[in-house]
Amino acid sequence: MRAAALYSAAGSLFLTTLAAVPAGSADAAPGAPGVPGFAELRGTAVAAARARAAGIRFGACSPADVPKAPRSLRCGTVTVPLDYAHPDGARIKLTVSRTRATQKDPQNSKQRVPRQGALVYNPGGPGGSSMIFPLIGNTPKWKRIAAAYDLVGYAPRGVGRSAPLSCADPRHLSTGPTAAPEHPSQAYKLRRIAQAKAYARGCAQRSGSKLRFYTSLNNARDLDVLRAALGEDRLTFVGASYGTYFGALYAAMFPSHLRRMVLDSSVNPAPEKIWYRSNLDQSAAFEERWSDLKDWIAHHDDVYRLGNTAAKVQRSYDTARRRLARKAAGGKVGPGQLQNALLTAGYYDGFWPSRAAALSAYLKGDPKPLIQLAAPATDRAAAAEAENSDAVYTAVECNDAPWPTDWKTWDRDNTRIARAAPFETWNNAWMNLPCAYWPAPRQQPLDVRTGPGEVPPVLILAAERDAAAPYSGALEMNRRLAGSVLVTERDAGTHGIGGGANACVNDHFEAYLVQGRVPGRRASCAPHRLPAAVRPTKESQRDSVKGRGGRH
Numbered sequence: 001m002r003a004a005a006l007y008s009a010a011g012s013l014f015l016t017t018l019a020a021v022p023a024g025s026a027d028a029a030p031g032a033p034g035v036p037g038f039a040e041l042r043g044t045a046v047a048a049a050r051a052r053a054a055g056i057r058f059g060a061c062s063p064a065d066v067p068k069a070p071r072s073l074r075c076g077t078v079t080v081p082l083d084y085a086h087p088d089g090a091r092i093k094l095t096v097s098r099t100r101a102t103q104k105d106p107q108n109s110k111q112r113v114p115r116q117g118a119l120v121y122n123p124g125g126p127g128g129s130s131m132i133f134p135l136i137g138n139t140p141k142w143k144r145i146a147a148a149y150d151l152v153g154y155a156p157r158g159v160g161r162s163a164p165l166s167c168a169d170p171r172h173l174s175t176g177p178t179a180a181p182e183h184p185s186q187a188y189k190l191r192r193i194a195q196a197k198a199y200a201r202g203c204a205q206r207s208g209s210k211l212r213f214y215t216s217l218n219n220a221r222d223l224d225v226l227r228a229a230l231g232e233d234r235l236t237f238v239g240a241s242y243g244t245y246f247g248a249l250y251a252a253m254f255p256s257h258l259r260r261m262v263l264d265s266s267v268n269p270a271p272e273k274i275w276y277r278s279n280l281d282q283s284a285a286f287e288e289r290w291s292d293l294k295d296w297i298a299h300h301d302d303v304y305r306l307g308n309t310a311a312k313v314q315r316s317y318d319t320a321r322r323r324l325a326r327k328a329a330g331g332k333v334g335p336g337q338l339q340n341a342l343l344t345a346g347y348y349d350g351f352w353p354s355r356a357a358a359l360s361a362y363l364k365g366d367p368k369p370l371i372q373l374a375a376p377a378t379d380r381a382a383a384a385e386a387e388n389s390d391a392v393y394t395a396v397e398c399n400d401a402p403w404p405t406d407w408k409t410w411d412r413d414n415t416r417i418a419r420a421a422p423f424e425t426w427n428n429a430w431m432n433l434p435c436a437y438w439p440a441p442r443q444q445p446l447d448v449r450t451g452p453g454e455v456p457p458v459l460i461l462a463a464e465r466d467a468a469a470p471y472s473g474a475l476e477m478n479r480r481l482a483g484s485v486l487v488t489e490r491d492a493g494t495h496g497i498g499g500g501a502n503a504c505v506n507d508h509f510e511a512y513l514v515q516g517r518v519p520g521r522r523a524s525c526a527p528h529r530l531p532a533a534v535r536p537t538k539e540s541q542r543d544s545v546k547g548r549g550g551r552h
Contacts, residue, residue, distance in 0.1 A: 041253075043084035044221045050087075051078055051229035056096055064161060065095050065131050072099050073134055078229040080157070080222050082213050090210075092163035094222060096229075097153045099134035099146070106143040117259070118230045119149035119513070120223070122156065123496075124241025124265075126216075127392035129155040141499050141506055145513050152230065157222060158214045158392040160385075165214060167203035167391040170383040175376045177334025179325065182422035193407060196433035203395060204439040212440040214395040220249040224257060234259035236513070240496045241265050241469055244460075245274075248448045248477060255455045260513060264461045264498040268473030269480060271445040274401040275432070280413055281470050283428045287421035289346040289467035289493050296349075297356045300533035304360040317342070320362055329367035332375040336427075341374040343424060346467050347495040353534040398435035402442045410436060449480040458484040459512045461505060465493030478522075485518040492527035501528040 061075035069075070077093040098118070105111040121133045130153035137146025145151075158165040181188055203211060223246070227235040236259045239247035244263035251258055268278055294310035294317075301308040306316040321335045328334045341358070345351040358369040377383060404410060410429060418425040458481050462474030471488075478486040487508045489497050498509040504525030511517040 039085035040217070040221065041084075043081055043087035044224055046087040047079075047081050047084065047221075047225045048228035051080075051225045052231065054079070054229065055231065056098075056229050058096075058098060061097060061131075062161075065155070066097060069097075070135070074098055075131075078154075078226050080225045082163070082210055084218065084221050092157060094157060094162040094226070095131060095155045095160060096226065097131045097134055099137055099151050101150050102137070102143075102147045104147050106140075106147065113144075113147040115150070116148045116514075117150070117232050117236060118152045119145065119236045119238065120152045120154070120226060120230075121238045122154075122240070122243035122247070124239070124243045125159075125389065125393055126156070126219075126242050126396035127159055127389035128242070129153070129159050131155055131160065136499070139499075144510055145499075148514055149236065150230075152226075154226060156219055156392075158395065159388065163210075164388055165203075165211070165391040165395055166206045166388060167199055167394065168206075168387055170380065170387040173383060173387060175378055175383075176332040176337050177324065177328035178336030179334060180321075180336040180339040180427055182426065183418060184426055189411070192430050192433065196430070197437045199394070200398075200434040200437040200439060203391065203434070207391075207395070211395060212399060214392065215399045215443060216246045216249055216396060217253075217400075217443065217446065219246040219396070220253055223247075223250050224254050227257060232259075233257075236260045238262040238264065238498065238513075240498070242267060244469070244477065245269055248481065249446055251450055251455050251458060251481060252446060252448045255450060258455050260456060260516065261458045262461065262498060262509065262512065263458060263477060263484075265466055265469040265496050266460055266462060266474040266477040267469050268476045269448040270476055271401070271447050273473075274445040275397040276401070276403050276435075278473075279428055279432055280417060281472070282468060283414070283417050283425040284421045285467040285470040286343070286346050286424035286428075289465060290342070290423040292465060292493055293342070293345055293349075293352055293355075296352055296530060300356070303533040303535060304356045306356065306360055306363070316363060317359065320359060323362075329362065330371040330375060333367070333371050337374040337376065338370070339423075339427065341370070343427075346424075346493075349494055350501075350531055353531055356533070357535065394432075394434055395440075397432065398438040398442070399440055400443055401445045403432075403435040403438065405436050407436065450482050452482045454482065456483075456516075457518045459508070459518055460484055460486045461489075461498050461509065462486065463489040463492040463494050463497055465491065466495050467493060468495040486522045487519065488522070488524045490524050490527055494528070 056076040056078055058074035058076040061069035061073055065075055066073060075095060075097045078096055079091050079093050081087045082090040082092050101115040103113045103115055105113050121130045122128070123130050133153035134151035136142045137151050155162040157163055223235065223237070234257055235250070237247055237250070244266040247261055247263055248269050251261060291310060294313040297304055297306050297313045298309050307313040320338060324334050324338055342355055345355045354373060358373045362370040377386065410433065414425050414429045460474055460478050462471055464471050474486060478484050487505060489502055489505055494500060497505050499506060502525055508519065508523060
């Protein structure tokens, strides 16, 4: 563990030395044979120097990147090496978006706010894009931050038009209905094993030799090149969910390049958790979040009539699953689609009213709200986007670390967890099972940690009942990043809380980004108010979000 901390400090010093290496002079720096990651470290410095010299030529955004983008949002690309060990080899382009700092004080229009540089955001995934993120600066909760910073989004490698990955033909993906057995039969398991093997083969066939280079370590290196291309000496970064992991990697790998960093809904960075055990922890946590939703529905039994106890709500859900297994709603919504719609409610309690209303309507004989909410997207663009997101998620998680390759291990662990936590366990296992048969080399995760004074204070935000990123991960991240400060939203479970519904959390978030101020010790906030029950309307159903929630 000490070696990892020393390596990050030494790496930072070496990057400073290499920063003056001119473009195209990769051989100018001395080699260090036998030092793990040395070539990639050197390659990052070379790529960053080139990016700083080239900058980013911002212009109108392509509709493929941001449909109907306003003129205030500008887009461009930054070039990074596919393989940082060979910066003069193949290169790929990442799409980037930006709005300029308004420098307008939202409380006093006559006062000019000093610009503090660029703020880069990543929403997680892996497989998530933040190309539309800069538009959040128009919302009231972000105006002070948008006054001080250029807001920058981007599509990480593999995502969207950033050297996109693909593992399957989107036209051939299942559009439903699907099953979602909580305690699958042996025959069902064998079918899913065959599907996982075929998916892993498809990733190799469609992505070729480049597949191995889609990793969290390379995402962190790309972030440093983006920093340089934006003309920033030090990075200001907000990472949510999975974005907290490669944000923490960045802090460990490039400590002297960090200005401010918010890690919102942190995953557990411990090497032994990446990623197999992290997903087991997530499956167990979703059962608690499902219980929160059932309790809320039961509390509003006068509206939804699904039962006045959590146990009765569970029976209503089980009844709907059995009916959908016999006859899919609209021919497209089966038990799998129902489970997925309720899973997304585990991420964001703002979704609770629409999910409860759709389930209630279905059981009363009206399947239309559930079909509108849960039916898989059928248009080609949406299907291609979903396939691309899944491909990047799978590639990054499978490449990042060793996974069990013996099915017996998966079967044993998931069977054990599903006894107490059946809601999400097996669906999560099927999502990740291609990693058991992955054709590309696996990496060993970096032991993320920083020493006292090595990086500026990092702000960590976490909700105690977050299922997608269990709270234990935030505690571990806080322990590993010396000088970091944890702000907890008590007894709440929304995934991603910065700039959200909790005014107390937002005060800490804004004070840190705008003023550089952190609480003197761990801080906590009372939970935000849960949503009110809303009777279903056609308008509320149209506004609901479709699709499965991101994994991290």
